[in-house]
Amino acid sequence: MSRLVGMSALGGLIIAALIVGVMLLTASPAANAQTVTVHKTPWCGCCAAWVDHLHDEGFDVIVKEEEDLTPIRSQLGVRAELMSCHTADVAGYVVEGHVPAREIRRLLEEKPDVDGLSIPGMPQGSPGMETPNAPDPFDVIIFSGEDARTEASYRGTRLVSEPARP
Numbered sequence: 186m187s188r189l190v191g192m193s194a195l196g197g198l199i200i201a202a203l204i205v206g207v208m209l210l211t212a213s214p215a216a217n218a219q220t221v222t223v224h225k226t227p228w229c230g231c232c233a234a235w236v237d238h239l240h241d242e243g244f245d246v247i248v249k250e251e252e253d254l255t256p257i258r259s260q261l262g263v264r265a266e267l268m269s270c271h272t273a274d275v276a277g278y279v280v281e282g283h284v285p286a287r288e289i290r291r292l293l294e295e296k297p298d299v300d301g302l303s304i305p306g307m308p309q310g311s312p313g314m315e316t317p318n319a320p321d322p323f324d325v326i327i328f329s330g331e332d333a334r335t336e337a338s339y340r341g342t343r344l345v346s347e348p349a350r351p
Contacts, residue, residue, distance in 0.1 A: 235313030242286035283311035310341030
């Protein structure tokens with residue numbers, strides 16, 4: 186009888202372990218969310234739309250409204266030619282402008298030795314800048330110090346090209 190109880194308990198443990206494993210494998214992105222801190226001006230609607238894009242893609246977002254983003258950009262190393270309308274930081278990286286969540290995820294997965302990503306300006310059709318008009322082509326720039334290069338090219342939300350990976 187005690188042997189039967191022991192086997193029953195073992196079976197219960199195995200089933201519980203399987204259930205926990207399935208739950209971990211099927212966890213939603215929100216359950217594994219990375220926190221992005223977004224610095225934006227209080228009056229910017231496209232910045233709020235980009236925050237919504239990040240939420241929709243499973244990121245946790247902290248919004249800090251600032252009247253002047255210049256000191257934050259200076260502190261984070263964003264040069265004038267890389268500037269857009271909002272600045273974010275995530276896991277020690279800078280994200281300047283309407284960068285697609287896909288590119289932020291790739292940055293966090295690959296962990297390159299860079300300062301961050303930027304989409305200079307405010308290209309129409311980028312995340313948070315959606316309009317009924319034809320989207321602009323734009324590049325996602327990866328930068329560090331004075332170095333900058335194209336990491337990916339988009340037309341609206343459609344990825345057009347990215348560099349080959351070794």
